[in-house]
Amino acid sequence: MSFLEFSHVSFTTEDQSILKNLSMRIESGDFLSIVGPSGSGKSTFLKLCCHLISPTDGTISFKGKNLNEFNPMELRKQIAYCFQTPYLFGDRVKENLEFPFTIRNLPFDPERAEEFFSLFQMSADYLNKEVKNLSGGEKQRIALIRSLLFNPEILLLDEVTSALDVANTKIVEQVIASLNKEGTTILWITHNPEQSRKHANKVLEIENGELRSLEAIR
Amino acid sequence: MNGSTPIHVTSLLIASSLVFVTLFFSYWQKLKLEKETIISVVRAVIQLVAVGYVLNFVFGYKNPAFTTLLLLFMTFNASYNAAKRGRAIKRGLSISFLSIAVGTLVTLMILILSGIIRYEPYQIIPIGGMIISNSMVALGLCYKQMAADFKNKREEIETKLALGADILLSSKEIIRDSIKTGMLPTIDSAKTLGIVSLPGMMTGLILAGTSPMEAIKYQIMVTFMLLSTTAISSFISCYLSYRGFFNNRKQLINRPEN
Ligand SMILES: Nc1ncnc2c1ncn2[C@@H]1O[C@H](COP(=O)(O)OP(=O)(O)OP(=O)(O)O)[C@@H](O)[C@H]1O
Ligand SMILES: [Mg+2]
Numbered sequence: 001m002s003f004l005e006f007s008h009v010s011f012t013t014e015d016q017s018i019l020k021n022l023s024m025r026i027e028s029g030d031f032l033s034i035v036g037p038s039g040s041g042k043s044t045f046l047k048l049c050c051h052l053i054s055p056t057d058g059t060i061s062f063k064g065k066n067l068n069e070f071n072p073m074e075l076r077k078q079i080a081y082c083f084q085t086p087y088l089f090g091d092r093v094k095e096n097l098e099f100p101f102t103i104r105n106l107p108f109d110p111e112r113a114e115e116f117f118s119l120f121q122m123s124a125d126y127l128n129k130e131v132k133n134l135s136g137g138e139k140q141r142i143a144l145i146r147s148l149l150f151n152p153e154i155l156l157l158d159e160v161t162s163a164l165d166v167a168n169t170k171i172v173e174q175v176i177a178s179l180n181k182e183g184t185t186i187l188w189i190t191h192n193p194e195q196s197r198k199h200a201n202k203v204l205e206i207e208n209g210e211l212r213s214l215e216a217i218r
Numbered sequence: 219m220n221g222s223t224p225i226h227v228t229s230l231l232i233a234s235s236l237v238f239v240t241l242f243f244s245y246w247q248k249l250k251l252e253k254e255t256i257i258s259v260v261r262a263v264i265q266l267v268a269v270g271y272v273l274n275f276v277f278g279y280k281n282p283a284f285t286t287l288l289l290l291f292m293t294f295n296a297s298y299n300a301a302k303r304g305r306a307i308k309r310g311l312s313i314s315f316l317s318i319a320v321g322t323l324v325t326l327m328i329l330i331l332s333g334i335i336r337y338e339p340y341q342i343i344p345i346g347g348m349i350i351s352n353s354m355v356a357l358g359l360c361y362k363q364m365a366a367d368f369k370n371k372r373e374e375i376e377t378k379l380a381l382g383a384d385i386l387l388s389s390k391e392i393i394r395d396s397i398k399t400g401m402l403p404t405i406d407s408a409k410t411l412g413i414v415s416l417p418g419m420m421t422g423l424i425l426a427g428t429s430p431m432e433a434i435k436y437q438i439m440v441t442f443m444l445l446s447t448t449a450i451s452s453f454i455s456c457y458l459s460y461r462g463f464f465n466n467r468k469q470l471i472n473r474p475e476n
Contacts, residue, residue, distance in 0.1 A: 013472075050380055051467065051469070052376055052379060052380060052469060052470075053469060054467055054469065068467065072379075072467050072468040072469070073382050073383070073384055073468065074382070076379065076380055076381070076382040077381075077382035080380070080381075081380040083373070083376075083380070085373070087373045087374055087377045089374055089377065089378070089391075099378070099381060099383070100381055100382070102387075103381060103382050103383050103384075103387065143377075146381065147380075147381065
C-alpha cells in the first residue's frame with residue numbers, strides 16, 4: 001500500500017485535456033519536487049492531491065483508500081495546499097491565522113502562531129498588521145504559516161518562494177526541509193532547477209499534461 | 219371611501235392628450251419612441267381594465283380557498299421571474315417559491331393576528347401583491363450578487379476549502395453580502411419615505427379621500443411588512459442556493475455563465 005497513489009489519472013475540461021493518464025506513487029516522508037514548463041499542469045496536479053478537484057478519469061488513493069471515500073474536510077486538513085498566488089482574507093493577518101482554529105472549534109492560540117513566526121524569522125507583530133499593506137513575500141509566508149499550524153501529513157507547495165528574496169527563500173527551504181525530516185511528506189512545485197534538487201529525494205517532470213519522468217535522486 | 223370623487227371616462231379621454239406630449243417630444247427629438255410609446259400605453263390600458271374586472275370579480279368571490287389559490291399563483295409567477303434573473307442558481311424556481319412563500323406567509327400572519335387586516339380578498343390580494351413583488355425584486359438582486367461573487371471570489375473560497383473549511387464557512391461572506399444586497403433597496407426606500415417621495419399607495423389613499431393621518435398609518439404598516447418580507451425571503455433563498463455552487467465532494471464547480 002503506498003501513501004499517495006495516482007493510477008491512470010486524467011483531468012479534462014470541456015475544451016482541454018490538462019492531465020493525461022498519470023500513474024505514480026509517493027511514499028510517506030518523500031520530498032518530491034515538481035518541475036515543468038508553464039501551463040503543463042503542475043498546479044492542477046496538486047489540486048487533485050488535496051481534492052479541490054477530482055480526476056475525470058482514474059483514481060487517486062491516500063493510504064490505500066480512494067480520495068472519494070474520505071470526508072473532504074478531514075482530508076484537506078491532512079493534505080494542505082499552499083496556492084501559487086497566496087490569498088489572505090479579512091482585514092488583518094490575525095483573522096487568517098485564527099481560521100484554522102475556528103474550523104477545528106478551538107480557541108486561537110497566539111503562542112502557537114508566534115512559534116511559527118519565529119521559525120520563519122518574522123516578528124510576531126505581523127499578527128495585527130493589515131493584509132492590504134503586506135508585500136507579496138510576506139503574504140506568501142503568512143499563507144504558509146496558515147497551512148502549517150496543525151501539522152498536515154502532506155504539504156503541497158505551489159511555487160511558494162516565487163516572491164521571496166534570496167535570504168527568505170533560504171529560510172523557507174530550511175523550514176520545509178526540517179518538517180520533512182520530522183516526517184512531513186512534501187510535494188513542491190518550483191521553476192528553479194537548483195531548488196528542485198537541493199532537498200528533494202524525487203523529481204517529477206510534467207510536460208504538456210503528461211508524466212515525463214520521475215527520478216529518484218537520493 | 220368617503221369624499222372620493224369618481225373620475226369620468228370623458229375626463230380620462232381628455233387626459234389621454236398627455237400621451238401626445240410624449241409623442242411630440244419623441245418625434246421632435248427623433249427619439250424613435252413613438253411606436254413603443256403607443257404600444258405601452260395601449261398595453262397599460264388593456265391590462266389595467268382586465269385587472270379591474272378580475273379584481274372586481276375576485277373581491278366579490280369571498281371564498282378564502284380561492285384567495286389562497288390566487289396568492290399561490292402570484293407567488294409562482296414571482297418565483298419564476300426571480301429564477302429567470304438568477305439562471306446561475308441551481309433549483310432557482312423551487313428555492314424562490316419557498317422563500318417568497320415563507321416570507322409572505324409570516325408577514326401576512328403577523329398582520330392578520332395583530333388585527334390590522336383580515337383574510338378578505340380586497341385586503342389580502344393587494345397587500346400580498348406588494349409583498350410578493352418586493353420579494354421578487356429582492357431575490358433577483360440576491361441571485362445576481364451571489365452568482366457574481368462565486369465567479370469573482372473563487373480564490374477566496376478555494377483557499378478556505380483547502381484549509382479544511384466546510385462549504386458554509388467558505389461561503390459565509392458571500393451569503394451575507396447577497397442577503398444585504400437583496401435588502402438594501404427596501405431599507406433605503408424606507409429611509410427616504412416622505413422626504414423624497416410619497417409612496418404610490420399613500421398617494422392613492424389621499425387622492426381617494428383618506429385623511430393623511432390615516433394614510434400614513436397604512437404606509438407605516440406597508441414599510442414594516444416589506445422590511446420583514448425581504449429579510450425573510452432573502453435570508454432563506456441565499457442560505458438555500460449557495461450549496462448549488464458546490465458538488466457533493468465539497469468542490470467549487472464551474473457553472474456556465476448565464
Ligand atoms: N479550471 C480550469 N478550467 C479550464 N482550464 C484550466 C483550469 N485550470 C487550469 N486550466 C488550464 O490547464 C492548464 C494547466 O494549468 P496549471 O495551472 O495546472 O499549469 P501550471 O503547470 O501550474 O503552470 P504555471 O507554471 O504557469 O503555474 C493551463 O493551460 C490552464 O489554462
Ligand atoms: Mg501553477
